[in-house]
Amino acid sequence: MKSVKVNQNNLNDYSDIWVIGELNDGKIHPVTVELIGKGKELINNLTGKKLNVIIIGYGVQNSAEKLLHYGVDKVLYVEHNLLKSFNTDYYVKAITDLIEDRKPEIVMMGSTYTMKDIGPRIAARLGTGLISDCTELEIDSSDGKLIQTKVSFGGNLLSSAICPNNRPQMVTVKPGVMNKAERSEEASGKIELVIPKLSENDTRLNLILKEVLEKKQVNLDKAKIVVSGGRGLKEAAGFDLIRELAEVLNGEVGASRVPIEAGWIDSSHQVGQTGVTVKPDLYIACGISGAIQHQAGMYQSKYIVAINKDPNAPIFKICDYGIVGDLYEVIPQLIESIKEKRMF
Amino acid sequence: MNFDFNEKQLMVIKNAKEYTEKYLAPGVIERDETSTYPIDAYRKLGELGFVGLPYSSEYGGSDAGYLEYVLAVEEIAKVDASMAISYSVATSLYAGPIAGFGTEEQKKKYLPPVLSGKSLGAFNLTEPNAGSDAAGVITRAEKKGDRYILNGLKCFSTNGPLADYFFVVASTNPELKTKGLSGFIVEKAFPGVSIGKIENKMGIRSAQVSEVIFDNVEVPAENLILEEGKGFMLAMKTLDSGRMGVAAQGLGIAEGAFEIAKNYLKTREQFGKPLYKNQYLAFKMAELEMQIEQAKLLLYKAACDKDTGKPYTISAAKAKYACTNAAMDVTTAAVQMLGGNGYMREYHVERMMRDAKITQIYEGTNEIQKLVISGGLFR
Amino acid sequence: MIRSNMRIIVCIKQVPDTNEFKIDLETGIMIREGLPCVMNPDDKNALEEALRLKDEYNAEVIALTMGPLQAKDVLKEAMAMGADEVILINDLSFAGSDSLATAAILAAAIERIGHYDMILCGMQAMDGNTGQTGPQLAELLNIPQITYLKELNIIDNTVTATKWTESEKYTFKLNMPVLLTVNNELNDPRIPTMMGVMKAYDEAGEKKIKVWGANDLDIDIEQVGIKGSVTNIYESCLTHINRVSTIIEGEDEKEMAKSLAMKLSELNLI
DSSP states (O other), X not given: OBOOOOOOSOGGGOEEEEEXXXXXXXXXXXXXXXXXXXXXXXXXXXXXXXXXXXXXXSSOHHHHHHHGGGOOSEEEEEEOGGGSSOOHHHHHHHHHHHHHHHOEEEEEEEOSHHHHHHHHHHHHXXXXXXXXXXXEEEEOTTTOOEEEEEEETTTTEEEEEEOOSSSSXXXXXXXXXXXXXXXXXXXXXXXXXXXXXXXXXXXXXXXXXXXXXXXXXXXXXXXXXXXXXXXXXXSTTHHHHHHHHHHHTTOEEEEOHHHHHHTSSOGGGBBSXXXXXXXOSEEEEEXXXXXXXXXXXXXXXXXXXXEESOTTOTHHHHOXXXXXXXXXXXXXXHHHHHHHHHOO | OOOOOOHHHHHHHHHHHHHIIIIISTTHHHHHHHTOOOHHHHHHHHHTTSTTTTSOGGGTOOSOOHHHHHHHHHHHHTTOHHHHHHHHIIIXXXXXXXXXXXXXXXXXXXXXXXXXXXXXXXXXXXXXXBSSOGGGOOOEEEEXXXXXXXXXXXXXXXXXXXXXXXXXXXXXXXXXXXGGEEEEEEETTSTTEEEEEEOOOSSOTTSOEEEEEEEEEEEEGGGEESSTTOHHHHHHHHHHHHHHHHHHHHHHHHHHHHHHHHHHHHHOEXXXXXXXXXXXXXXXXXXXXXXXXXXXXXXXXXXXXXXTTOOOHHHHHHHHHHHHHHHHHHHHHHHHHTHHHHTSGXXXXXXXXXXXXXXXXXXXXXXXXXXXXXXXXXX | OOOTTOXXXXXXXXXEOGGGOEEOTTTOOEEOTTXXXXXXXXXHHHHHHHHHHHHHHOOEEEEEEESOGGGHHHHHHHHHHTOSEEEEEOXXXXXXXOHHHHHHHHHHHHHHHOOOSEEEEESOOTTTOOOOHHHHHXXXXXXXXXXXXXXXXXXXXXXXXXXXXXSEXXXXXXXXXXXXXXXXXXXXXXXXXXXHHHHHTSHHHHHHEEEEOGGGSOBOGGGSHHHHOSOEEEEEEEOOOOOOOEEOOOSSHHHHHHHHHHHHHHTTOO
16 A cells, blocks of 8 residues: 555654855855754744754765854764765655754755755655745744745735644745844854765666756746846847846846847847747836836736836836836846845 | 637747748838848748648648638738738638649649748739729630640739749630639749839738749640630639638737737826726727727638538628638728827838738729629528 | 557646736726636646647647636637647635645545556636645655756656756756646747637537546545645735825935835845
8 A cells, every 4th residue: 555654753753953055166055044044033932952964975074064154053964975966765765864864853954946856855755844945934822833935826826835743844035035043253053073874785876977057958938937138228238237147147138129129139038029928927128118018928927027218108117126227237236136136 | 619729829829920920020121111122031931831721741731721721821920911921822822723723743742842931922813904803814725736825914913023933814815704714833044034023012021922924934745724715714712711811810910919009008108097998099099999809700610610610601791701801900090199200110000001901902902792692592 | 659548647736817907097906807817827838748748749638627617718718729628627615725725635636547657737827826735735646846847858758857956056867747837938839720629619528528526536526625624814905906196205316226125125126
């Protein structure tokens, strides 16, 4: 019989909050520091719990030490030469074994492709619940349970869930949502080396090639974020700025009719009645007045941001957020602020 | 009486819409400007089985009916009226007489290439001196042994320049006037078939319309449909069905323009409020909505008549008249409602208005439709 | 070369079409009535990949869904597109299953299907957005997985698959059976042929749909449905999607840009 191994041990055996950290080429992923920030907030509402960070890889002691500057109680670094590169089987086994051994109450991960790959599998192996892509986490003051909130239904429904009878309570959190933990010059807390029991028999995957990704080729109509430029750019060079913003946001570049006709950018970028209809999560209209034929191609975007000098531009009527100002002043600062939020 | 579509029909609509968005919407303005026909889009239309919708799968069709076919033409015409007529000509006017009256061999040989989208088919009846009055046909087919020698010039042949196959009406006996007309299947590959002047049109500019010239073309006798003298009947029956295609084209144009106008009235603000809050415009839209629905019901009724084996000459004429007038009325009103924008190409409605005009003219002018309908009244 | 009897199972889900949400112009409130149901977009890409393998290698494609009887619609669509066999898992006791319980039910159904070489799943459903079913199904079936598939080649029993993460590209070689998850970047799903539509939406098409209930599956119903789910919905509410234009104020452009970045970050957009 197919049985989901639901773990029904004594819930009181479980304590501590864990952040499963993520490293990218030896650098700590920003979401890890965001999760530490949230974790610190959560333990303030729980008595006697500790905040630990787990990182896995090979030769990661350095990173573990760096993480001690964020005010966590302990960093466990799981080292094995088989963990050098991403491998679902090894990663799942190393983390699951550690969770079974140490019994954390809450396990937080970033909603990255890596964690979305292994997180659900770890939860299934443990027989516990995982809520993915959360944007809010809080502790229910009455019973200490973790209330996990996420947006679903194409952004139309906000729902909160709990995992009442199983431990750990697992969650993946959207990057860029939680506030980062502050870095202090002083290191505090302990680091602990964990050597997982892994052998080559534990995987069915054979890595034959690992490459760094060049910029993704995404079509305008499928893009989650579109940054568009219009007449207000004044010249072709203005699109360098638009491109830079799009790149930081991992989005695509769009344009209204004027730049296309002026030859500032290729017509494949045109958004509007003529051109592509886009429905991204975020549409940033820069120097676009918002003529109705442009609106026709973008009004279904989930969020619309408009940056324009002219306070009477029609685009301000259909946007969620507007900035009346010079885009050449606004965008560079916006790029900087976004970078700050993403890196450290 | 049941006014609901069944699941199959809903899926035909859904997939025709998807096809249209994917293959026809991009570049529709440019194709109109440059009079370019999207041959790859036609091939896809065939591959997906739309061209063969009302015909048997034995001949490459999709085993559906005329209602399904009409729904697909309507969906396509909402965006691209040129493809709608090209499609309708291939399905109704070329394949229609073969599927309806051809021999097993004719059907097996001449339906699959067109229904599958590999080739286009065309219909050749009209001549410079034979428009509404088919008795003026002077293209001659003289029997010589086991073949006919075809000589003459046909005009206004939609798909003409691109077609590999033609249904041609020619006279085998000029003395008998219309009773001397006969219908043939002619291949472009037959020596002596050539394309004359390609027309520069007001609307449906992406569709290709031309003269087709027959200069001592040898047509095998087995390519005669039915027997000699049946050409007029074949042409009229074929046009009865074709009119539903044109009606669907007109209905689609009307609906496409209506949708654009509706969105415009909702989003465009003047005098501090959206345009639709002006009762004059809102009421006008109510009238157009009713006109569209009336036309639609007549069209679906005509298609159901055909699918259920009832006579459909009169109902098809009514549908053609109502739908194509709706096309003209709605597009004209839409251009007016969009004001200056409506006159500009990027808003589509000016093209739709130009496209609408021909639907009142071809496959029997709307005056001819009244002739058909009134003829039925006082017979 | 490839084995001639390759069998692929595609897991699909019927979801409300969230793209069709409309806003009432007067009130700014979302109109929920008459929201059409569609095949989850990522699942359609999974089906397309399976059908591509069918075209290329003559693989057999089985579409599997769990849901109410209405979910037969997506199975008919799958049939019209070219699926050879379609199965609906339908049982009142399965309603309210969370992702792990759903994976358990799908796993039981797949065990009943028997032999298979590949399972294809969409990465995420556009209603629940959990993105968990694929990996959890692979775990319960104890087979390897590749998520976010970008390229796939098959030689004999061996799959060479390239997956992406945000910043890297990994190519793995592994033996079948394997579970793969895909999204809309992988391919462009086909429009079904009209012949396919006529057959799938016929009575004969309806009859081809196998319906399996709890009794047909080897599963402990205590572990599925609302009761057996490890996570519970605590509360849910509609997000505010009325578009209220907020003009961001500030001393200068720099200040405004900073506040905008904060707002976007709060909205989880960057």
